Amino acid sequence: MNKISMPFPGRELADEELSRDICYGKIPECDRPVITENAWMKGIRAAELVFKRYRGEKNFMRIVKESGLTCETVDTDYVMGNQRYFSDYLTGQKLIHLYMKSISLWAEENGMETDEAVNLILSHEYYHFLEWSELGLTSKDYQVPIVRLGRLKIGRTGIRALSEIGAHGFACRYHQLAAASQEHHPALNNGQE
Numbered sequence: 001m002n003k004i005s006m007p008f009p010g011r012e013l014a015d016e017e018l019s020r021d022i023c024y025g026k027i028p029e030c031d032r033p034v035i036t037e038n039a040w041m042k043g044i045r046a047a048e049l050v051f052k053r054y055r056g057e058k059n060f061m062r063i064v065k066e067s068g069l070t071c072e073t074v075d076t077d078y079v080m081g082n083q084r085y086f087s088d089y090l091t092g093q094k095l096i097h098l099y100m101k102s103i104s105l106w107a108e109e110n111g112m113e114t115d116e117a118v119n120l121i122l123s124h125e126y127y128h129f130l131e132w133s134e135l136g137l138t139s140k141d142y143q144v145p146i147v148r149l150g151r152l153k154i155g156r157t158g159i160r161a162l163s164e165i166g167a168h169g170f171a172c173r174y175h176q177l178a179a180a181s182q183e184h185h186p187a188l189n190n191g192q193e
Contacts, residue, residue, distance in 0.1 A: 010172060014040050014165045021161035026144035035142045039162040042138055043169025046130055050170075051177045058178045060122035069094045069129060071122070077101035086121050089128040096125045120171060127170035131163060138166040 014036050018024060027035070054063050064071060078085040078099040086106060088097045098118060107117035131137050139158035146155030 011040055011169070014168065017165050017168070018159070018161045021159050023144050023157060023159055024161075026148075027142075027159065031142070035159065035162060036165060038141060039138050039165040040169040042135065042141070043127060043166035043171075044173040046127060046135055046166070047170045047173035047177065050126070050130070051174055056178065056181045058119070058182075060119050060126060064096065064122055064126060064129075067126070067129065069096060069126075071096045071098055073098045073100050075100050077105060086117075087125050089125045089132075091132050094129075096122065096129075098122075120175065123171040123174050124167045127167040128163065130170075131166070137163065139163040 015032070018027075018032060018036050050063070054066070057063055061071065072095060074097050076099050079102070084102050084106070086099055086102045089095075090097065098121065100114075103117050103121060104114050107114045110117070112120075137158065139160050139162050141158075141162060143156040143158050145153035146157050147153070
């Protein structure tokens, strides 16, 4: 794996990610930095756990398969509105769709090989699998009323952006750990014992 600069949003862009959530206006301003940091740290802790669990495995295709997930490649550039999608984790089906034309465009734009981009994107989707299988949904860690009529609050909904922030934190930390491991053990990464 080449050294890459992380094309996923880093911690400094997590606040911006939160601001794009449809429920952003319902979140009290004083809570925004706290919930953003909590989601990011949840992703970091999960990355450290998975890195240890899989003994520093860098290939997310292996991790995904070993976890009982299936990956399907879809030959399309999946754009909806002004948003390009690279992948989806289909809950309940243990299935990840990889939109290969979208991924190829993103890889080229970021100076990456397609395989590197797929690995990075799989790490992001793997976090969503972890949310459903063992961590709990990061989006539900903080909830706001669906409707507010004066003092009356009706229903509760989670903040979807928190799941994305957690997944970005996971991908970022996992790949930091992998890069550090590669620097400390370069012979292992060249197929040498």
